[in-house]
Amino acid sequence: MSDLHFKSEKSVLFPVDAFKELPAHIEGRPFFVTDENVSSLYKDRIEDALKTKDGYTMSAGEASKTPETLLRILGQLKENNLTRRDTLVAVGGGVVGDVAGLAAALYMRGMHFLYVPTTLLSDVDAAIGGKNAVNFCGVKNLLGTFYAPDHVLIDPAFLHTLPRRELRCGLGEIVKHAALCEELFDKLNVQRDLFDLEFLSSLIPQNIAIKRRFVEADPLDRDVRRALNLGHTTAHAIELAGTHLSHGECVLCGIRIEAELARWHCAADEGYLDELDALVKRVLGESNCDFDLSLAARLARFDKKNGENIVCICPKARGEYVRLELAPEEYEKELLEIGGAL
Ligand SMILES: NC(=O)c1ccc[n+]([C@@H]2O[C@H](COP(=O)([O-])OP(=O)(O)OC[C@H]3O[C@@H](n4cnc5c(N)ncnc54)[C@H](O)[C@@H]3O)[C@@H](O)[C@H]2O)c1
Known part of the structure; x- marks a missing residue:
């Protein structure tokens, strides 16, 4: 594979409110992907921000990181007549980001992709570096591509609802x-308190910088x-x-x-x-x-x-x-x- 296949995220943004910032980065029509836990907390805000109810909600957790979930999302994109000029918006943790990112990479050979990470793990790691995947045949992340979001919108406010x-x-x-x-x-x-939210939020930019240092030196x-x-x-x-x-x-x-x-x-x-x-x-x-x-x-x-x-x-x-x-x-x-x- 040539290095030309690697698409780096255009920007990692730290908006005061991810939902307010979202509309500015949508190309064409939006279609959102989230999971049931995130949906139960934020569905109204997602739909209000995107001004659409077009989306797919997967079951929460690693068990959803499968080709079946991927195919369901792809089916919904087709059913809703999305094109590569439209934007898939992932709102969720690393599982949502990985499956939705792969769907965005595959649909019509690549559509616009925005990622709003909602877990600490996805803020500091999964949202950066352009990898996506689903698990297959008992092997973790066996099917995947490199396809970074156009933009990542990081908003530590999501950490307040995170267990x-x-x-x-x-x-x-x-x-x-x-x-x-x-x-x-x-x-x-x-x-002293490693779980203090203010402390954890303050660490996000440094963690992104560390990950980016390795990714940029060796994207593939x-x-x-x-x-x-x-x-x-x-x-x-x-x-x-x-x-x-x-x-x-x-x-x-x-x-x-x-x-x-x-x-x-x-x-x-x-x-x-x-x-x-x-x-x-x-x-x-x-x-x-x-x-x-x-x-x-x-x-x-x-x-x-x-x-x-x-x-x-x-x-x-x-x-x-x-x-x-x-x-x-x-x-x-x-x-x-x-x-x-x-
Ligand atoms: N692509 C990459 O570079 C990369 C890097 C690291 C990890 N990963 C992948 O990320 C996955 C793990 O990600 P994760 O830890 O974010 O898990 P996850 O996506 O399963 O989220 C964890 C749980 O938190 C819930 N949740 C998410 N946001 C919430 C919020 N704001 N409030 C309340 N609940 C919320 C989810 O519904 C889920 O139950 C693994 O599959 C791992 O392989 C990918």
């Missing part, structure tokens, strides 16, 4: 960014962008194994486990890894982190990023990461040992 657990999920990706950026790591370490994820997968090989394996934990919580567990792998294999800075572990534990709090690590280790082989071996991006020292490649049997054995010790 604490979803804030924790967003913090999962923020801690990942902190493992790649010392300054953010220090900010988190001195903050062939090299340095892979740093953003820190903790994610194990996180995706835990998700695949079936767990009550959300994506962000799996990321936090993945960071803990991959930090231990770095301790064993990569001459990592022990003192730093202890500090990082303490930070992850503060975010996880009382979360129940019981999951089937043995199954997760076996399923890691199906992660699309892995070839014959399992590749982990592990934290190593302040702001530094290391790529670790392990044979599947070795990864499985070590995961079980680490799991027992955590």
Whole structure:
């Protein structure tokens, strides 16, 4: 694929009120995609802003990130006679953004796409970088494209209705960014209440800047962008194994486990890894982190990023990461040992 296929978001905007700002960025007719939770809170405001009731509301959660949901959205776009000159508006968390983004990329080979992220995780991570996907055949994000929104409208006011657990999920990706950026790591370490909304809102621009630094250096994820997968090989394996934990919580567990792998294999800075572990534990709090690590280790082989071996991006020292490649049997054995010790 040529680099010309990568379309970067034209702008990331921080309006005082996303709904007031939306109409200024619509091309042609709007069609919105959201999920049932966001709809129950914001449907009237979405419809008022867009002056249309044309939209699709999916069930909430990762279970909706499927080709079936994608095809339903595409069917609705056709039924409503939308064209590529019209605008698909996604209002929701990372699941809505990923599925709607793929629909916008595929419909008539690409229509206008606006994204209003409504979760902390999507503010700091999923809305940036132009990736979209659905899960397929038991593999996370197996079908997807690079197709960034024309504009991303970030409004931290949405965080006021977000359950604490979803804030924790967003913090999962923020801690990942902190493992790649010392300054953010220090900010988190001195903050007493990590769940304070004013504090979290203030972190959004810095997190976007960190993600953009990696994305712009390697838009198609062939090299340095892979740093953003820190903790994610194990996180995706835990998700695949079936767990009550959300994506962000799996990321936090993945960071803990991959930090231990770095301790064993990569001459990592022990003192730093202890500090990082303490930070992850503060975010996880009382979360129940019981999951089937043995199954997760076996399923890691199906992660699309892995070839014959399992590749982990592990934290190593302040702001530094290391790529670790392990044979599947070795990864499985070590995961079980680490799991027992955590
Ligand atoms: N494309 C990317 O670069 C990228 C990056 C990171 C993660 N992701 C993907 O993002 C997904 C996770 O995103 P997420 O954590 O936002 O999950 P999500 O979209 O499932 O949202 C989490 C929950 O919060 C609810 N919700 C959303 N906004 C709300 C609000 N303002 N108030 C109350 N409830 C609200 C949703 O209905 C849902 O129940 C995963 O599928 C992950 O793979 C994509």
